[in-house]
Amino acid sequence: MVMCLFKKGKKYVYMFGEAGTSPIRGSKDLGKDILGGKGKNLAEMVKLGLPIPMGFTITTETCDIYYKNNKVYPQQVIDEIEKELSRLEKIMGKKLGDAEDPLLVSVRSGAADSMPGMMDTVLNLGLNDQAVEGLIKKTNNPRFVRDSYRRFLQMFGNVVMEVPHHDFEEALQKIKNAKNVKLDTELGVEDLKEVVKSYKAVIQKATGKMFPNDGREQLKMAIDAVFNSWNNDRAIVYRKLNDIRGLLGTAVNIQSMVFGNMGDTSGTGVCFTRNPSTGENKFYGEFLMNAQGEDVVAGIRTPLEIAELDKVMPDCYKELVKIYQNLEKHYKDMQDMEFTIQEGKLYILQTRNGKRTAAAAVKMAVDMVAEGLIDEKTGVLRVKPEQLDALLHKQINPTAKKTAELITKGLPASPGAAVGQIVFTAQAAHDQHEEWKKVVLVRTETSPEDIVGMVASQGILTARGGMTSHAAVVARGMGKCCVAGASEIAVDEHTKTLTIKWKTYKEGDIITLDGSTGEVFAGLLETMDPELSGDFATLMTRADKYRTLGIRTNADTQHDSEVARKFGAEGIWLCRTEHMFFAEDRIKAVREMILSEDVNGRKKALDKLLPFQKSDFIGIFTAMEGLPVTIRFLDPPLHEFLPQEEKDIVELARDMNVDLDALKKKIADLHEFNPMLGHRGCRLVITYPEIAEMQTKAIILAAIELKKQNKVVLPEIMIPLVWFKSELDFNLDIVHKVAKETMDAEGVQVEYKVGTMIEVPRGAITADKIAQTAEFFSFGTNDLTQMSLGFSRDDAGKFIKEYVVKNIFEKDPFQTLDQDGVGQLIKLAIGKGRKTRPNIKLGICGEHGGDPASIEFCHKEGLNYVSCSPFRVPIARLAAAHAALKNS
């Protein structure tokens, strides 16, 4: 069993730090897939001739076999470990557990992808009762050694032998009480001896086993513990969250310990080759003399800036500078390094590509190209598209955040920051906005009726709904900050209060939302505007050079169109017309239409809407002059335009001068059990052709008016929710007839295209037929996902988390396109559509149009466009460039 998993002649343990032991298999350097990131970097630094404490790496393949083989590895691995360990001892001239000059090692995890803090680490391994004596001899520092031993016992006991932390704390506290001291540091050498004894007892009591005195036994147990930590809950969740997949497991790095706390010529530090916050090309970091790594982090002593090292240990500093320059040149990226100076000798413990802020990422990507360190393509790939999001919205000043009162947390539904007085209704938002007040709209959930209030607000906070709830989707579309599904809050619209646990906030109280984190703060926090620097523009221009996908936007207003164009949108691919119907000056006519008993009444009401629609389109066409604008006909079910609350209904009946009971009956008649699957989209036109007539007329009239002004207008009319070709044709007949009549009447001809949304699974399945009359398809991946998965995004919030937690699916399919399911339908439709009409224009307009993974799918499947909300256009541009570069 074991043997068949092993390849004969394969090697599982590789030494680093000794010349001639570079990990090579065949004629190829082993990569981080086999050595892990840390192991690979150590090996590489050795090759670069850097001062690395010697050690060896057990490969990720070993971890894989360990799991496949029921957590047992065969003799070959044990033999190899022993062989390398002996060699290490020999070269170092020290022995594990030696009473004269003991070898101490660290045992660290290290997967191919960095998973900081997720897996286990053991330091100072090799200490035992004998080795302690040896180390005291070498260091002449009994307190440090005894303290190290007690720390090692605790770390080993906890990490390797799984004794609860708490047991050690308790034992320690007992001794501190007995000695009548408060701080650990007040314990003397003899006290520490007592602690060690007590810790050993703790271990034995909790596990029934003795603490292993033998260093080799310790090492074996620690290696097992690291392998086991690959699959602890924390690590699994981290990999899921960070989308780390397809790895063999973790490698284990055993490295001889060096000590920064052996006196004034010792020290330790962390440094970055450039500033990770700003991107500035200047050595950055901090250090402490006579200290261990954990002291830097613990914050008891204040570390010094790295430049200070030049004064303290000028030789070490100069060496460090040379090393960092080399490393950056070698890795061609900003490095995050750890170093230790032991008695005047510098050791590099680790290097890796450094994490950085979005602003820093952009600056470095541009600077490094200018410096000739990387080429343009690499520069473009260096910035993650998602990162840009942080640069495109208002943000809360991080300093202000530190002292603010966090009152609750919801979902980070739409990024940015919002500060304002609480209001509880769309009407109040609108009214107070008119009085120049800044407001935050707080609702249990939003509905299309709230649009006017959302527009008037700085941000939106809802108690219910997920990342793709109405509030979230509309807010993202507006580029407006939104925190959704803050389930701790209770909203009472009548008393105008918002209760969080025991605290109540009322209308007019000021709150601050952070839409990028979901945080809600009491009071006013300082915010900062986004600054799209020159580097940002440079990066975008380069992205455009490499991408092949067209990027359009979803925009319903002239303002949004202008914003999107500024962000680089190459036209509109989805202009929803329903939002236009909610404005105060239109909703009345819309309701009149709905409540009409016959076609003449509806036409009369629609005639009132016509000038509004026309002026909407004139605005949008003007903003997008010369670029194509795809306008989708009315989509939602009509009941969305009628009030649902008793009091609003009464008011409407009075306003419209209609019988209250008749109105209620109409509203009841329009009620749908499953509005998502109801009378909406082009189905409305089958029943009420006059709606399509009006919308066509408005589009054509607007186009004619601009053409008369010699402006270039490229309207495209899109029919939503098509599932039968006959249904599309019914709509198109109306479009062509009315367009012709309108152009004939005006004596001006304008060109327009017609196409359809593919958002119902049947539409995708029969795309070959639909393409006979549709000049373009837009994949409405929101609805297509909902219908293909049978999964309403309005309701999903309640149980989708369980699906992610329980690993039912890898990612929320409303955030990233479900390529195995929905993606297959899209592929089918692309194939069928192109078969009928080879030059058919294809794009997507769902929320996925702004998601980098989904954009890569669109690129690979050869779509012409992706479309997203204005504020995601730069992200989409960069993601499209990545997709092109990765798949070229």
Added chain:
Amino acid sequence: MVMCLFKKGKKYVYMFGEAGTSPIRGSKDLGKDILGGKGKNLAEMVKLGLPIPMGFTITTETCDIYYKNNKVYPQQVIDEIEKELSRLEKIMGKKLGDAEDPLLVSVRSGAADSMPGMMDTVLNLGLNDQAVEGLIKKTNNPRFVRDSYRRFLQMFGNVVMEVPHHDFEEALQKIKNAKNVKLDTELGVEDLKEVVKSYKAVIQKATGKMFPNDGREQLKMAIDAVFNSWNNDRAIVYRKLNDIRGLLGTAVNIQSMVFGNMGDTSGTGVCFTRNPSTGENKFYGEFLMNAQGEDVVAGIRTPLEIAELDKVMPDCYKELVKIYQNLEKHYKDMQDMEFTIQEGKLYILQTRNGKRTAAAAVKMAVDMVAEGLIDEKTGVLRVKPEQLDALLHKQINPTAKKTAELITKGLPASPGAAVGQIVFTAQAAHDQHEEWKKVVLVRTETSPEDIVGMVASQGILTARGGMTSHAAVVARGMGKCCVAGASEIAVDEHTKTLTIKWKTYKEGDIITLDGSTGEVFAGLLETMDPELSGDFATLMTRADKYRTLGIRTNADTQHDSEVARKFGAEGIWLCRTEHMFFAEDRIKAVREMILSEDVNGRKKALDKLLPFQKSDFIGIFTAMEGLPVTIRFLDPPLHEFLPQEEKDIVELARDMNVDLDALKKKIADLHEFNPMLGHRGCRLVITYPEIAEMQTKAIILAAIELKKQNKVVLPEIMIPLVWFKSELDFNLDIVHKVAKETMDAEGVQVEYKVGTMIEVPRGAITADKIAQTAEFFSFGTNDLTQMSLGFSRDDAGKFIKEYVVKNIFEKDPFQTLDQDGVGQLIKLAIGKGRKTRPNIKLGICGEHGGDPASIEFCHKEGLNYVSCSPFRVPIARLAAAHAALKNS
């Protein structure tokens, strides 16, 4: 243009009734596709040597060209008509419009499929002022001739020249007033002359054209009229309703007139070779002497039974008997014939396969096999599966219906008859049923809470909802009569009244429903029980012999299982478990489970349900002993189990002793915008694994109990709504774990299978993966249709009619499987499923499982089973046999 549509050398007009003129093209007899049904039968009767008035047929191809060519046909057709007409005149020795011995002809439509009454007919064509004189000379009956002329003018004027009927009525009334007579028959010969004059004036006034005196002109116009009538509204609707497709058009038959009203040796009649009501093999029909065809129908004189003809005209009768026997032998089917005797000479005007009742169809199909007239396969094909429906339910006595008061009409949602007192709530239905009263439940619409009331009722009447609304689906499942979507009725549950237009009915009033027609009658009408005669059983046995598809049933109770088994079900393919949860003794525990705050509370409530579930399954397994039973886990969203009305909520809070506000909040939390796409099916199990645990345990315990009694139980566990393999596996892990634990605890092993519903489009798309762990797929075509089409059946009723009327789709996709859309997904899933697991069992369990066209699809795609409600099992068995015979 015209010429290119015509094939050179093709013939468009064919004579019949003359030896040697049989319509042959190449070496093949022309079929009814070219000659129409009537034309083909006339030609065939001529070949059989029967006495047929001579004439000629213009082919359906001509009609096709007529339409393709903008309603103009070319000279060739006109020439052929003239040629055949001249030949007809020559052979008959009469001429159209002749003043001595005029030829009169009938001009009739006749498509390949019979469309009785839908298209136009003109009789007595050729009459004009001269021919009238000639005919008087020949018949010596001036009154008959003048009356015929006036009738011809009216018919020609109306049918051909499109003058409204009313105009003629008015003119006639004027003369009757002037003559001071009441009945047409009181008008004298001179009066009729006046009528003719007046009718001509009517035509000229209405059309601006003169009535064409020329017979050839009349003929040409009449032929045009018949061709035009192919596409009148009536004919289009008829073809749609009867699913008549792919025809070229109608043929036109021009036949010389014979007269049954030329004295006492003349007569006319209609006869059937067997009794079309009962199927009895006995000559059946009626006749009138000295009468025209319309007199038989008009009912002024009472026709005589056909046997009486033997006394009046024994030679003619003997000839007629010989002919009918010949015709039945020739066509191998019951014939519906029209004959006329003109002065002692018998003419057969028409023969066709006779329409028949369901009972007659079954009897004939069995009798004719016994007589050796047809073979078994033909016998099986002779009965339409849908027809059986009428035999499987209670029916209203047709005689009783004639005098009953029809108060409204809804959709014929579930066949059968129901008589009972009106009740308005499920509770009232239940209570009164307990008191042995027969009730009809009347609701605006039904919901799952009404199940108990539906069970207790004779039938259900709803104001809203379509053929696939909750009421309709559940009622069909129960085999219970239902009239749904009776939109004229207004139900007021509070005042317990039902208003139809101006009339109000109250609780306790008796009504009668006809679920087969949708009719609702006031008062008690007599009903008749279904009788499944020996012939029925014979037919079913033969159907089973030829079908290859397995037929299972959808049954949720022991009773339904027993009924289904009697009807021939070979097991259960869908046993829904949710209906079991609504019974009075369980719903409380269900609600307790839903309202529990934690898993322990839920488990406690589920423990109470376990014995009920177990006993349910024992009952069903017992009824289906030796046959497989597929049990589907709980499917609906949990909110369906909680009340929605304020008063019921208050009551529940009191009953359950929970806080009213907390209960309301829970209900609000469970509310879903689109429950169809919500938290249901196996999604419930992801959140509440304990539900699946309880259901598994109940199934396994029931199976064990019966196994201990040496009964053969074949349980199959079906997971609903699967769209990710991981989701299925999560469910299956629970099933296998609990099954093993239960069997181990009981010390008895039982076998079971596990599988899944494919009802979410994504499930179909990823069927290859799902088949890795599913042993069977059941295509839930109801949900699959809803999701693939994005079309909620609960909401579809409001607009689906428009879709049918406007030809958007050919058939209601909830009644007949949408083969181009949903069918393609099923095909995909079949291919993928079989690729992974070649012996995977496949079946469908949606409403389509009882629809013959859908069953044929299932047969062709090689499914193993179809499943339908118990009362449709015989229909499915016969449809499966048809499918096998048609596709062998």
